[in-house]
Amino acid sequence: MSEPNTGDPARRPSVFRNWISLSGLTLMVASIFSFLLLLFLDSLAHFSNPYIGILTYLIAPGFLFLGFFLFVTGAILRRRKMAKSAASLSLHIDLSTPRDRRLLAGFIAGSVVFLLVTALGSYHSYHYTESVQFCGQACHGVMKPEMVSYQHSPHARVACAECHIGKGAGWYVRSKLSGSYQVYATIAEKYPRPIPTPVHNLRPAQETCEQCHWPKKFVGNVERTFTYFLTDKENTPFSVRMLLKVGGGDPTHGPVGGIHWHMNVGNKIEYIAVDEARQKIPWVRMTDPQGVVREFRDPKYTNDLSHFAIRKMDCMDCHNRPAHRYETPENAVNLALALGKIDRSLPYIKTNAIGVLVKPYKGEAEAWQGIATALISQYKDEPRVRNAIDAVQQIYSDNFFPEMKANWRAYPDNIGHKDWPGCFRCHDGKHVTNDRTLSIKSNDCDACHTIVAQGSAAQLEQLALGQKFKHPEEDYDPAYQCTDCHNGGL
Ligand code: HEC
Ligand code: HEC
Ligand code: HEC
Ligand code: HEC
Ligand code: HEC
Ligand code: HEC
Numbered sequence: 081m082s083e084p085n086t087g088d089p090a091r092r093p094s095v096f097r098n099w100i101s102l103s104g105l106t107l108m109v110a111s112i113f114s115f116l117l118l119l120f121l122d123s124l125a126h127f128s129n130p131y132i133g134i135l136t137y138l139i140a141p142g143f144l145f146l147g148f149f150l151f152v153t154g155a156i157l158r159r160r161k162m163a164k165s166a167a168s169l170s171l172h173i174d175l176s177t178p179r180d181r182r183l184l185a186g187f188i189a190g191s192v193v194f195l196l197v198t199a200l201g202s203y204h205s206y207h208y209t210e211s212v213q214f215c216g217q218a219c220h221g222v223m224k225p226e227m228v229s230y231q232h233s234p235h236a237r238v239a240c241a242e243c244h245i246g247k248g249a250g251w252y253v254r255s256k257l258s259g260s261y262q263v264y265a266t267i268a269e270k271y272p273r274p275i276p277t278p279v280h281n282l283r284p285a286q287e288t289c290e291q292c293h294w295p296k297k298f299v300g301n302v303e304r305t306f307t308y309f310l311t312d313k314e315n316t317p318f319s320v321r322m323l324l325k326v327g328g329g330d331p332t333h334g335p336v337g338g339i340h341w342h343m344n345v346g347n348k349i350e351y352i353a354v355d356e357a358r359q360k361i362p363w364v365r366m367t368d369p370q371g372v373v374r375e376f377r378d379p380k381y382t383n384d385l386s387h388f389a390i391r392k393m394d395c396m397d398c399h400n401r402p403a404h405r406y407e408t409p410e411n412a413v414n415l416a417l418a419l420g421k422i423d424r425s426l427p428y429i430k431t432n433a434i435g436v437l438v439k440p441y442k443g444e445a446e447a448w449q450g451i452a453t454a455l456i457s458q459y460k461d462e463p464r465v466r467n468a469i470d471a472v473q474q475i476y477s478d479n480f481f482p483e484m485k486a487n488w489r490a491y492p493d494n495i496g497h498k499d500w501p502g503c504f505r506c507h508d509g510k511h512v513t514n515d516r517t518l519s520i521k522s523n524d525c526d527a528c529h530t531i532v533a534q535g536s537a538a539q540l541e542q543l544a545l546g547q548k549f550k551h552p553e554e555d556y557d558p559a560y561q562c563t564d565c566h567n568g569g570l
Pocket of ligand 3: 318498552560
């Protein structure tokens with residue numbers, strides 16, 4: 081079409097022979113070429129990089145369409161002009177002339193190639209926009225906290241889309257619509273910091289988590305050992321081994337009871353939260369398999385509840401951080417001490433490590449600097465402090481994201497009750513039915529777990545079921561809840 085005029089007078093002037101169409105055509109050829117090249121590079125690369133991905137699957141096809149648009153627009157404009165200047169333009173194809181046959185064959189072949197490449201491109205764009213790198217890395221700084229915490233989670237091999245989008249075209253489109261807004265918000269820097277949690281339009285667990293985790297599974301008792309170090313000079317170790325009574329919710333697979341009794345297999349639990357983060361729950365309603373309904377309410381909360389939405393409890397009301405858990409400085413330092421990454425023989429290192437972690441820093445570089453300076457000034461030229469500094473800096477990078485204001489304070493974990501209200505949002509003993517019968521109280525310690533050993537070293541070997549928890553700080557008033565004193569920091 082764009083070949084130079086050979087001077088054959090019988091040739092009809094082509095509508096495509098104009099500058100707009102020609103540049104469109106060049107653009108198309110160039111973008112197809114770059115697409116194929118990028119595709120080739122991307123498939124060779126060991127680790128694909130998000131920017132190549134954006135170029136290949138979003139920008140190159142974009143230029144292809146722009147080129148096509150120019151190509152057609154040029155032809156239409158040209159046709160109008162030719163019609164005005166009364167040039168004959170009635171399109172008539174005469175298949176007996178070799179030239180027309182060639183033209184038609186060329187056109188058909190061109191269209192087929194165009195469609196194939198477009199199809200391939202779209203297929204890859206579809207997959208690309210669902211990939212972990214698109215969601216987690218393309219927007220770089222914004223998703224960094226979620227991406228880093230995800231990589232340290234038990235779900236590091238589950239794609240973001242499995243939990244955030246799930247199966248089916250409807251949610252794909254919905255997510256792309258809100259995703260387009262997010263891309264705009266990122267470019268325009270209009271996103272909130274920290275990104276608010278919970279995600280209010282997250283798909284129900286039945287359609288995501290339960291596609292992999294079978295809710296009827298009977299789990300029974302799960303053994304957990306929690307290892308702590310006290311804030312004294314010796315950083316005394318203290319551990320609790322317990323059986324968590326996870327149980328199950330389906331009678332065909334085991335006795336119904338325990339923590340997973342809430343699973344919605346037989347029972348339905350609904351609640352009203354009066355804050356955005358779903359941490360204050362004054363009203364709970366449960367419907368058992370026989371259809372008997374019971375309502376629990378915190379009588380101290382007297383405000384009107386009618387304008388709040390009722391939420392049906394699912395996996396994510398307890399497991400709300402399956403992929404993005406920001407460790408509390410306390411837990412992270414405890415773990416590093418237990419693994420020997422921080423030397424326990426450094427006096428007061430537990431307190432000091434937490435102390436430097438919770439200081440406000442503007443960015444990671446400043447934090448690393450601040451951690452090193454503070455610990456060196458505390459321990460002088462003590463050689464053991466070098467490893468401690470490395471470990472504390474790593475804890476900072478894995479759990480604190482000052483640019484996005486993301487850390488454990490912004491993202492409560494609902495699974496326990498020590499550092500956030502968690503289970504005690506409902507099981508605080510304050511929620512009562514009208515006839516004042518109580519649900520589980522927070523001081524029924526054995527309702528949810530049984531301690532089998534606690535203390536340190538030899539004490540941990542002496543197993544005895546159903547011990548009372550020996551709180552390291554002697555008897556406190558049982559009217560207090562753990563979160564009245566503990567907050568994950570100091
Ligand atoms: C195992 C399931 C799962 C996977 C995989 C997963 N997420 Fe999440 N994500 C969640 C849940 C659950 C929440 C919190 C929901 C809530 O509390 O309502 C969440 C919350 C978020 C939030 C909101 C802020 C926050 O931390 O609460 C963002 C942003 C996010 N995820 C991005 C990602 C990205 C990016 C990936 C992939 C790199 C990813 N997620 C992978 C389950 C998952
Ligand atoms: C695509 C499949 C998939 C989806 C979707 C999924 N998970 Fe998982 N989940 C897994 C796998 C696989 C493991 C086991 C990881 C291992 O043991 O290494 C796991 C482990 C877990 C564990 C145990 C973690 C631990 O500390 O041992 C919990 C709890 C859990 N998932 C909850 C959830 C919740 C809640 C959701 C929905 C937000 C969810 N999962 C969605 C595959 C999935
Ligand atoms: C009145 C305040 C208060 C209350 C309430 C309280 N604690 Fe503590 N807790 C402390 C203090 C103080 C320490 C000692 C800190 C240290 O020396 O490391 C401590 C230490 C601990 C430790 C050991 C190490 C550590 O630093 O984490 C655990 C575990 C613990 N508490 C669990 C709980 C649990 C679970 C509850 C609720 C059932 C609870 N505490 C309620 C004040 C309290
Ligand atoms: C009432 C709160 C609650 C609800 C609702 C809940 N879980 Fe759990 N689940 C727990 C607790 C507590 C554990 C014990 C392990 C822990 O502390 O991490 C647990 C353990 C698990 C485990 C690990 C079992 C193992 O063998 O280690 C999986 C997987 C799991 N839950 C999946 C789910 C899924 C899927 C749902 C929704 C269908 C769900 N849970 C609903 C509280 C809950
Ligand atoms: C939204 C409110 C709510 C939250 C949050 C909640 N529960 Fe419950 N839970 C209930 C209600 C309501 C009952 C039924 C109480 C009754 O029958 O008196 C219940 C019952 C239980 C039971 C008894 C099951 C049986 O065998 O009868 C256990 C165990 C339990 N919860 C553990 C937990 C744990 C552990 C957590 C935190 C991971 C938790 N719950 C979080 C509302 C809640
Ligand atoms: C409604 C159920 C429930 C009740 C009641 C309950 N716990 Fe727990 N507790 C849990 C769950 C669930 C966890 C596990 C958290 C996790 O997996 O991280 C836990 C964890 C703990 C831990 C380890 C804490 C941590 O996160 O480091 C201690 C200690 C503990 N409980 C003590 C107590 C004591 C003492 C009482 C009574 C005053 C009590 N619990 C009452 C559900 C309960």
